[in-house]
Amino acid sequence: MSLPYTAPWLLAPMEGVTEPLFRGMVLGLHSPAELGGACTEFVRVSSAPLPRRVLRAHLGAQGPIPVALQLMGSDLQHLATTAARAVEVGAPVLDLNFGCPAKGALRGCAGSALMDDPERLRELVAATCEAADGRVPVTAKLRAGGDDDSRLEELVDAACTGGAALVTMHARTRAEAYSVDADWERLRRAADAARAHGVPVCGNGGVDRHADLEALRRETGCAYAMVGRGALADPWIFSGHEASGAEAAGFLLAYGRGLEAQGASTRGAAARVKQLLGHWRVGGLVPDEEARRSWLRERDPEALFARLEACVPQGARGSD
Ligand SMILES: Cc1cc2nc3c(=O)[nH]c(=O)nc-3n(C[C@H](O)[C@H](O)[C@H](O)COP(=O)(O)O)c2cc1C
Incomplete structure (x- = not known):
């Protein structure tokens, strides 16, 4: 078939x-x-x-x-x-x-x-x-x-x-x-x-x-x-598009905020974003394993989202 x-x-x-x-x-x-x-x-x-x-x-x-x-x-x-x-x-x-x-x-x-x-x-x-x-x-x-x-x-x-x-x-x-x-x-x-x-x-x-x-x-x-x-x-892997830092952070933020909008707690949403950061490669957000550890060590969920927001130009933020 x-x-x-x-x-x-x-x-x-x-x-x-x-x-x-x-x-x-x-x-x-x-x-x-x-x-x-x-x-x-x-x-x-x-x-x-x-x-x-x-x-x-x-x-x-x-x-x-x-x-x-x-x-x-x-x-x-x-x-x-x-x-x-x-x-x-x-x-x-x-x-x-x-x-x-x-x-x-x-x-x-x-x-x-x-x-x-x-x-x-x-x-x-x-x-x-x-x-x-x-x-x-x-x-x-x-x-x-x-x-x-x-x-x-x-x-x-x-x-x-x-x-x-x-x-x-x-x-x-x-x-x-x-x-x-x-x-x-x-x-x-x-x-x-x-x-x-x-x-x-x-x-x-x-x-x-x-x-x-x-x-x-x-x-x-x-x-x-x-x-x-x-x-x-790299969520863009199928097209081969090389995501910028803003696109990469924007994706992770939209995912986290989307989970919250579906009823997840901020902590739960941040944990899921961290799960992606454990694998993440594109946009220069995780240039090396020390940077990865630094993302994964972030215990305050709002601080994690604020770090991601800082990578997205103001006009491009969905919630602004
Ligand atoms: C977090 C995670 C969850 C998975 N869940 C499933 C699943 O629900 N069903 C399934 O058939 N395979 C599941 N797999 C296996 C993947 O579909 C895939 O076969 C495996 O990761 C190997 O492919 P990769 O080397 O491209 O990651 C899972 C893998 C991971 C990493």
Whole structure:
């Protein structure tokens, strides 16, 4: 089934980060030719199917760049019922998470626990495809394996025979978590394995700069490239625009103030801004690790926002 993505570059799902506000801000910086699609953070399906209002809240409004809804679960029936509801509330793509290494996911035999059980993974993809009933594509996001990458091809085969329209491969195993450099050779293996099924692969892991996007496709044969933390370091990464200090600080301020407008406390909003500053690279705000530490040490949330405001020319401040 054809995918609605408008370009071969996708923003990765990131729990606690790619909620509708941050995601919408990144999408707003790009045209559909620069950024082809995004994804919600994972939505956990555990003891019961999820209500439509929860799915709607995660999905937010759809604009010109499609946003997939990501589900994570291990109960076939609950997952299928939730998938059918997700289609009803307007998800243009259903993505299944088989990569989450969190203990909760592993205990529930969901997320990356499925890296040890390709047959179950196939059943989950198939049940979701059946529930989607050809109305929207179902995609699967995998890691390169559990303890090692020896079953990579088997996992890709399972996702493809289950009916996935796209397989996203995060180039690290569950055991490696985020600790090692992404091994793009694994992306090439995934692309080769999926080609036999006529299924495209989205390579993920280690895209830090704009130029890495095309390099990943060129070097691995993947049809798509997905960016996670690279977009936290540089929300403009898909266009290659080099943000000025004012643009960079303006983005962080708008994010923090936007969170407050949604009901977050100033402290909570500042903590989320700091989470971005932990990765941030553009606009000269974080020239070195000492500067990063200085941002992250800032305990007074208003002082943090005042420091950011000082980087934005007066006329350009949204609230002035
Ligand atoms: C803070 C954070 C939250 C994440 N949450 C999710 C998630 O909800 N679903 C998912 O499939 N992957 C999640 N991931 C994994 C990313 O989507 C991506 O696969 C990973 O970060 C590797 O890509 P990168 O090297 O470009 O960051 C998360 C990663 C981070 C850093």
